[in-house]
Amino acid sequence: MPAWSADKLLGGPFVVHAGQRSATVVWILKDGEATLGTEPGKADKTAPVLRAEKTSYTGIQPGTTYYYDVLGRDEGRGSFKTAPSGPADFQFVVYGDTRTRHDMHRRVVAAVIKHGIPDFVMHTGDLVANGADSAQWPVFFDIERELLSKTAFFPSLGNHERNDRQFYDFFDVTTPYYSFDWGQAHFIVLNSDIGNVATSQAARESFWSEQVRWLEEDLAKSQKADFRFVTAHHPPITAVARRQGDNPQMTALIPLFEKEHVTAGFFGHDHNYQHYLKNGVHYVITGGGGAPLYDVDTPPAGITQKVISTEHFVSVKVTGKSAHIEAFALDGSVLDRIDLKP
Numbered sequence: 001m002p003a004w005s006a007d008k009l010l011g012g013p014f015v016v017h018a019g020q021r022s023a024t025v026v027w028i029l030k031d032g033e034a035t036l037g038t039e040p041g042k043a044d045k046t047a048p049v050l051r052a053e054k055t056s057y058t059g060i061q062p063g064t065t066y067y068y069d070v071l072g073r074d075e076g077r078g079s080f081k082t083a084p085s086g087p088a089d090f091q092f093v094v095y096g097d098t099r100t101r102h103d104m105h106r107r108v109v110a111a112v113i114k115h116g117i118p119d120f121v122m123h124t125g126d127l128v129a130n131g132a133d134s135a136q137w138p139v140f141f142d143i144e145r146e147l148l149s150k151t152a153f154f155p156s157l158g159n160h161e162r163n164d165r166q167f168y169d170f171f172d173v174t175t176p177y178y179s180f181d182w183g184q185a186h187f188i189v190l191n192s193d194i195g196n197v198a199t200s201q202a203a204r205e206s207f208w209s210e211q212v213r214w215l216e217e218d219l220a221k222s223q224k225a226d227f228r229f230v231t232a233h234h235p236p237i238t239a240v241a242r243r244q245g246d247n248p249q250m251t252a253l254i255p256l257f258e259k260e261h262v263t264a265g266f267f268g269h270d271h272n273y274q275h276y277l278k279n280g281v282h283y284v285i286t287g288g289g290g291a292p293l294y295d296v297d298t299p300p301a302g303i304t305q306k307v308i309s310t311e312h313f314v315s316v317k318v319t320g321k322s323a324h325i326e327a328f329a330l331d332g333s334v335l336d337r338i339d340l341k342p
């Protein structure tokens, strides 16, 4: 029996970096278990030792469903679609803040599956309560297994990931912010977790100004796309009274979003659903993936379209030159519907 078949699969397989002609399949294995105790030989705490394996495929075909098998056994099998090479109809799902209440996270994933497997999933961050704790990731991957084995995944980094190496390993993240095209839409994923990006104020500021410079260029280059979608963990606007003004670096991006015609931004961090429309840009906060709910006690005047404190997910359907966003509660009822035009 080959050595690898004895390794226990604790995550995946799932696909990241799904492009027109390439994709990476990742799976996470348990190499062993490390114990910690107050006396020699006593195990008060145990943590799995995790190892991410990955394989990248290049030269594959756009707009095609591929089936992979990374272990030569059932649990190593999955499928995904590559990005189309030109305009095409597609649907993606966005949710976030899946940490802490695992039963609720499980219900959110079940609701997404019941709605229909999307072309890809975007996560707005705070996947787990502590990204440095190797015992928490297998729980996340167990809940997500069925969904992630059938679609491609584009996660954003939340503050609860603690900028930990495991996030970068598990999702093969080589650049902290990036963009990609899918059909006639352009997608940007930002790293809004400025608090954990570096220990010195100067390094944090330099990270942020580099990211903003990149964002300005990326948005300027994507003006021909019908739709521009931005995803980040921290919201620029919020109805959660005690958190208003908490993310000035994100709020400062609003004029740029307006100038470069961002269609919609998707954010998390606040555990509820919020939708604002300000100078043509939609701001959707989708943080209802399982974390304890927050009140929506102070909706900003003049721009609020909908705020509701409930678990949910968001689905975006692009059909020809039109698109719409729908927010769904876990019973399948529609919480909000937004029509988008290029």
Ligand SMILES: [Fe+2]
Binding pocket: 126, 158, 159, 160, 233, 268, 269, 270
């Ligand atoms: Fe957060």
